[in-house]
Structure formats: C-alpha cells, structure tokens
Amino acid sequence: LIGLTIIIWAESKGNPILQHLGLSQAMGNMEGKETRFGTNMSAFFTEITTAFTTGSVNNMHDSLTPLSGGIAMINMMLNLVFGGKGVGFMNMILYVLLTVFICGLMIGRTPVYLGKKIEGKEMKLTALAIIIHPLIILSFTALAVSVSAGIAGVSNPGF
Structure with a gap:
C-alpha cells in the first residue's frame, strides 16, 4: 500500500x-x-x-x-510480497542473515541467528545468492552493448 x-x-x-x-x-x-x-x-x-x-x-x-x-x-x-512466486521468504532470510552477520561484526560478537552461529561458509553462500542475480543481468547487458548488433538494436536511446 x-x-x-x-x-x-x-x-x-x-x-x-x-x-x-x-x-x-x-x-x-x-x-x-x-x-x-x-x-x-x-x-x-x-x-x-x-x-x-x-x-x-x-x-x-x-x-x-x-x-x-x-x-x-x-x-x-x-520480492517479499506473499502470494508471489514463492521466493520472497528465501530473499528475506538472505537479507536477515546478511544483516545479522554485519551487526555481529559491528558489535564484536559472533553472529548468531536463531541460536546457530553464522560462519564463513554460510556468509559465502549468502553473498553468492545475493550477488548472482545482478551479476547475471549485468554480464549479459555488458555483452549486449559490446557487440554491434546490440548497439544497433537500441530503440530508446538516452537516459
């Protein structure tokens, strides 16, 4: 709303x-x-x-x-609205894990979520899951504007 x-x-x-x-x-x-x-x-x-x-x-x-x-x-x-394609809860948990980890580092304590330690392995997977989506999109976008066919196909130039 x-x-x-x-x-x-x-x-x-x-x-x-x-x-x-x-x-x-x-x-x-x-x-x-x-x-x-x-x-x-x-x-x-x-x-x-x-x-x-x-x-x-x-x-x-x-x-x-x-x-x-x-x-x-x-x-x-x-993508957190309930009733969507079902990935909202997964995205929410990823951002919660990232936030808990950063907050734990800021206060100097071991990051813990629901009684379980968040260690390097969990953070590597969390960071990978968060960054893979923009990385895929930006990689193909960079490829598209690098080749002449991609540049010629722009129908809405400008900002």
Whole structure:
C-alpha cells in the first residue's frame, strides 16, 4: 500500500522537466501508459506486477517517473510480497542473515541467528545468492552493448 501510494502520487504529478518548461500535464505522466486505464490503474498494475512478479506488462517501466521507477525496482529486488512466486521468504532470510552477520561484526560478537552461529561458509553462500542475480543481468547487458548488433538494436536511446 505504501508503494502504491507513492507510485500513484508520483505518476499523477507528471514529468517535472515538462512542467518546468511550462507544458501542462493534466492527466499526469501518460508516456508509456495504457490509455484505456490512465495513470492510476497503470500505477496499480506497476505495483502488482513488480511486487508479485507476475511477468505481465501494462505500462513501460522505463517511462515511469524516477520515484515510481525506484519503488518498482525495490519491489523487484525484495520480492517479499506473499502470494508471489514463492521466493520472497528465501530473499528475506538472505537479507536477515546478511544483516545479522554485519551487526555481529559491528558489535564484536559472533553472529548468531536463531541460536546457530553464522560462519564463513554460510556468509559465502549468502553473498553468492545475493550477488548472482545482478551479476547475471549485468554480464549479459555488458555483452549486449559490446557487440554491434546490440548497439544497433537500441530503440530508446538516452537516459
């Protein structure tokens, strides 16, 4: 609900650069949106599809305002909404283990979670599980922009 509220608010305000230029955006940020649904339903769909990992698309996520895009990426990163694909609990435990380990190091005690010591082996696996997802995505992205076919296929250049 918090993410949905932020996305609806940000999308209803429109693009701040266009407003600064004096262009009226009475309907909000409609770029990349399904015109049948408008900004509110597109914002609702953005929140649902990124939080629950449905894989469906109603609006283009690269057309969201920066705040809305940030909320969508947080939803994709955490994937903690119950009822999604079932990996939310696993992701939550990984971040809990990482947090407990860092906090244990900061106070100078052996990190313990639910009565069990968190040692090097557990932290190596936790770090691997957290970093493998962005590493795979960024590796293939780097490959795509390194070859001429990848550069020629860019249909939305710019920021």
